[in-house]
Amino acid sequence: MTALTAVASYLPAGRVPIEELAGRLGLSDRQVRVFRRFHGLSEVCRDHDGTLFDLLAAAVGELDELRGREHLVKYVLYARGMPVAVPYPANPLHELCRKLGLAHAVAFTVTHHACATGLLAVDIAGRLLASDGVPGALALVIAGEKTFTRDAELVPDTSIFGEGAAACLVSADGASDRLLSYVTRLRGDFDGRLVEDPGLAVRFAKEYPGSLAEVILAAVQRAGLALDEISLIVPHNVNAVSWRRLCRMIGYPVDRVLLDNVAVTGHCFAADAFLNYRLAADRGLLNPGDRYLMVAAGLGATFSAMVFEH
Amino acid sequence: MGQTTEVDLRQQIVDSIGELLPRVLKREVPELPESTRLFDELGLSSASTLELLLELEEALDLQIDVEEIDQGDLESVGTLADFVAAHSLTQD
Structure with missing residues (x-):
């Protein structure tokens, strides 16, 4: 059974209040006030001088559990929300593998679930390791992106992106945190750019809560649990109001959704759930035996939920 | 606001919606019957509805509990006023 063996996060020290981004993003004063x-949303993480390599390397640098186990890492998966990150032939993922002593690993990028790709990468990593059947083998999953274009800075009327990163070790048969279920739904009918297609934006806004609720409830059921047995939701950081509405819809207490990073980091692409896992663990919110949800959604659209046992 | 009755508050909300809509929609809006449909007739969206609620909060010194809002509350000027009146804390 796939297990999330270790999770590390890196948040750059730079914090930008959303008001400072308004001019560049073309936001009116009222739109900024609605965001707040x-x-x-309050501020977002930005590492102005750092490159994508720096961001990812800093997250892996926080992953103490990797030290001395590099030889066990068979796969390195970069989970990315945006399909393009750097100009060809630059490849920070392979550069990272060389610098970390992971050049022997099979390294590739996973995308196309947009900001839900982090969960997809954990699932793929676990299944690859299970099919190999090599005892003790590990996969490294990394996530985090630069806010390098307007599309990588803003989801209109929904969220503002930040530059946090995460690194996780995944195993095929670890004791903790065991992956009990994974449900993902692809909704190709939401394909398109919200900024160019107001009709799509209206439809997506209307159907978003129900679509995300559906995968959450399906994942809980597939894990053989009831919703009230879920001790915590480790969410994406898109915004707080959508979580409050969703909680009301499914009858789950919003104070058990860890939303504190929303105001600090902004939406860090495919890394949110891992950043929030680290926050939950550091705060002692995860006790042995706790079952919790990791939930993500991606534009285009993908809705995903995983149930883990700590 | 302590002496304001619920009926007064609701009427204030209806009046304020009429005053604030041109600002939110950035165009002239004729006098509105309460039955005016927000999305179909006025062209409001979920996003511009939040902007309208923000302006209402500031104009009337309210705090609106937006997560309780349903699609039905967004039908018309009247249903939105009902919702705001029922889901607001006044700031004294």
Whole structure:
């Protein structure tokens, strides 16, 4: 059974209040106030001088559990929300593998689930390791992106992106945290750019809560659990208001959704769930035996939920 | 606001919606019957509805509990006023 063996996060020290981004993003004063008042956004992480390599290397640098076990890493998966990150032939993933002593590993990028790709990468990593059947083998999953274009800075009326990164070790048969279920739904009918297609934006906003609720409830059921047995939701950081509405819809207490990073980091692409896992673990919110959900959604659209046992 | 009755508050909300809509929609809006449909007739969206609620909060010194809002509350000027009146804390 796939297990999330270790999770590390890196948040750059740079913090930018959303008001400072308004001019460049073309946001009116009222739109900024809506982001702050209703969406719960306040500032976002930005590492102005750092490259994508720096960001990812810093996250892996926090992963103490990797030290001395590099030879066990068979796969390195970069989970990315945006399909393009750097100009050809630059490849920070392979550069990272060389620098970390992981050049022997099979390294590749996973995308196309947009910001839900982090969960997809954990699932793929676990299944690859299971099919190999090599005892003790590990996969390294990394996530985190630069806010290098307007599309990588803003989801209109929804969220503002930040530059946090995460690194995780995955095993095929570890004791903790065991992956009990994974449900993902691809909704190709939401393909398109929200900024160019107001009709799509209206449809997506209307169907988003129900679509995410569906995968959450299906994942809980597939894990053989009831929703009230889920001790915590480790969410994406898109915004707070959508989580409050969703919680109301499914009857789950919103104070058990760890939303504190929303105001600190902004939405860090495919890394959110891992950043929030680290926050939960550091705060002692995960006790042995606790079952919790990791939940993510990606534009285009993908809705994903995983149930783990700590 | 302590002496304001619920009926007064609701009427204030209806009046304020009429005053604030041109600002949110950035165009002239004729006098509105309460039955005016927000999305179909006025062209409001989920995003511009939040902007309208923000302006209402500031104009009337309210705090609106937006997560309780349903699609039905967004039908018309009247249903939105009902919702705001029922889901607001006044700031004294």
